[in-house]
Amino acid sequence: MQTSICFFNTLTRKKEAFSPLEPGNVKMYTCGPTVYDYAHIGNFRAFLFEDLLKRWLLYRGFKVTHVMNLTDVDDRTIKGSQKQQVPLKQFTDFYAKAFFEDIKVLNIQSADIYPRATAHIPEMVALIKTLMAKGYAYQGEDGSIYYAISKFPDYGKLSKIKIAKLKPGARVSQDEYAKEEAQDFALWKAWVPEDGDVYWETELGKGRPGWHIECSAMSMKYLGETFDIHCGGVDNIFPHHENEIAQSEAATGKRFVDYWMHNEHLLVEGKKMAKRFGNFFTVRDLLAKGYDPIAIRYLLLSTHYRQQFNFTFEGLESAKGAVERLRNFVRRLHEVDGGKDSEGKVATLTAKLEACFGGSMDMDLDIGTALASLFDFVREINNLLDTNMVSKQEAADVGGLMMRLDEVLGVIGRVEVEEALPADIDSLVQKREAARKAKNWEEADAIRAQLKQMGIVLEDTSQGVRWHKEKA
Numbered sequence: 001m002q003t004s005i006c007f008f009n010t011l012t013r014k015k016e017a018f019s020p021l022e023p024g025n026v027k028m029y030t031c032g033p034t035v036y037d038y039a040h041i042g043n044f045r046a047f048l049f050e051d052l053l054k055r056w057l058l059y060r061g062f063k064v065t066h067v068m069n070l071t072d073v074d075d076r077t078i079k080g081s082q083k084q085q086v087p088l089k090q091f092t093d094f095y096a097k098a099f100f101e102d103i104k105v106l107n108i109q110s111a112d113i114y115p116r117a118t119a120h121i122p123e124m125v126a127l128i129k130t131l132m133a134k135g136y137a138y139q140g141e142d143g144s145i146y147y148a149i150s151k152f153p154d155y156g157k158l159s160k161i162k163i164a165k166l167k168p169g170a171r172v173s174q175d176e177y178a179k180e181e182a183q184d185f186a187l188w189k190a191w192v193p194e195d196g197d198v199y200w201e202t203e204l205g206k207g208r209p210g211w212h213i214e215c216s217a218m219s220m221k222y223l224g225e226t227f228d229i230h231c232g233g234v235d236n237i238f239p240h241h242e243n244e245i246a247q248s249e250a251a252t253g254k255r256f257v258d259y260w261m262h263n264e265h266l267l268v269e270g271k272k273m274a275k276r277f278g279n280f281f282t283v284r285d286l287l288a289k290g291y292d293p294i295a296i297r298y299l300l301l302s303t304h305y306r307q308q309f310n311f312t313f314e315g316l317e318s319a320k321g322a323v324e325r326l327r328n329f330v331r332r333l334h335e336v337d338g339g340k341d342s343e344g345k346v347a348t349l350t351a352k353l354e355a356c357f358g359g360s361m362d363m364d365l366d367i368g369t370a371l372a373s374l375f376d377f378v379r380e381i382n383n384l385l386d387t388n389m390v391s392k393q394e395a396a397d398v399g400g401l402m403m404r405l406d407e408v409l410g411v412i413g414r415v416e417v418e419e420a421l422p423a424d425i426d427s428l429v430q431k432r433e434a435a436r437k438a439k440n441w442e443e444a445d446a447i448r449a450q451l452k453q454m455g456i457v458l459e460d461t462s463q464g465v466r467w468h469k470e471k472a
């Protein structure tokens with residue numbers, strides 16, 4: 001078991017050696033999507049950082065239990081469903097399905113559990129009752145139940161927000177604060193006519209949970225009262241995660257989370273992403289423009305998670321080039337046949353890459369340095385391949401390492417090796433491509449049929465046309 005991993009902990013603002021509570025087993029919770037719209041690339045930057053983190057822990061031999069919630073009842077989902085005039089469940093199911101489709105195309109590994117807030121109301125009610133019994137929560141004159149932050153001396157320890165200026169009686173009932181100011185916040189929101197048919201009749205009265213209590217209840221249910229890692233974007237630090245700590249630690253009297261990890265914001269072409277700036281993109285928007293989802297994945301992964309990331313279309317193009325370089329390299333390794341032995345050079349380079357890549361990733365997921373060492377390696381092995389100085393066995397060893405590292409990166413995938421097409425067939429394939437481009441479907445179909453008679457089957461893929469020989 002590798003124990004030299006360090007992570008930057010938002011709680012202490014320091015890099016700390018990572019060791020899970022239970023040796024070898026990591027329990028992590030990541031705030032999931034609010035299913036009221038398609039998730040945008042800023043959201044996916046967070047989900048891809050978390051994917052990289054999890055894949056790195058797995059690569060280092062840890063077992064990881066990963067829980068990601070779906071926020072399917074909050075201010076935004078209620079508003080959205082009313083606007084579309086559909087029941088809340090129908091509305092959130094639609095966007096939850098879209099979310100799962102998006103993470104699949106981005107090759108994000110699934111969490112072990114995706115708890116939905118609406119399926120955990122009793123757990124939330126129990127947690128709020130505990131907070132009331134312990135004196136941390138009170139009922140406001142509006143019937144809602146609020147958390148009294150003045151009762152929790154540690155309030156502000158994650159975000160470092162000051163509560164000195166707290167005005168008596170200042171409280172906030174919205175999930176998202178209008179002001180970045182510490183205030184008593186709603187745990188349970190008494191029903192108001194604007195909530196329509198979204199309410200639960202509980203011991204706390206008719207109403208619905210606040211957003212923050214959802215994550216406390218669901219994380220502790222599946223991971224225990226204290227667990228290892230909690231992630232989210234920096235905009236979650238306050239108030240969401242600060243409030244989660246206040247709720248959870250007041251209720252249990254125990255430390256809630258050991259390592260808090262947050263990714264920085266994403267900018268688009270140097271600006272904050274917003275619909276009104278016309279620079280707001282979902283993954284679907286980019287796919288519709290013809291971009292490869294794996295290039296999007298690579299781009300969003302390749303900047304260190306704690307750096308602000310500037311998304312540009314130029315960057316997306318170069319990400320596409322980087323992914324192609326890696327795939328071509330692996331393809332080239334497959335094609336090595338009967339080269340000379342490198343006399344230990346390949347083994348030396350391989351060991352160096354493993355050490356550099358591993359050492360960088362262990363240091364708070366320093367992906368930039370890890371990728372630089374990977375591309376240095378690719379260049380040096382390519383130089384050896386150019387002079388036919390790599391044996392078949394060495395090529396297989398390098399290919400094996402590339403596949404192991406791709407367990408972490410998830411961008412190479414299965415590379416298919418095609419034999420060169422005989423010239424007459426190749427010219428037919430090209431003729432058909434030209435016909436397709438000219439939208440001359442009749443001719444394109446005729447050529448396809450002709451090729452089929454010759455035993456060649458064509459597949460049109462997003463990466464262009466592929467072919468295989470029909471099995472006899």
Ligand SMILES: [Zn+2]
Nearest residue numbers: 031032215240
């Ligand atoms: Zn959350």
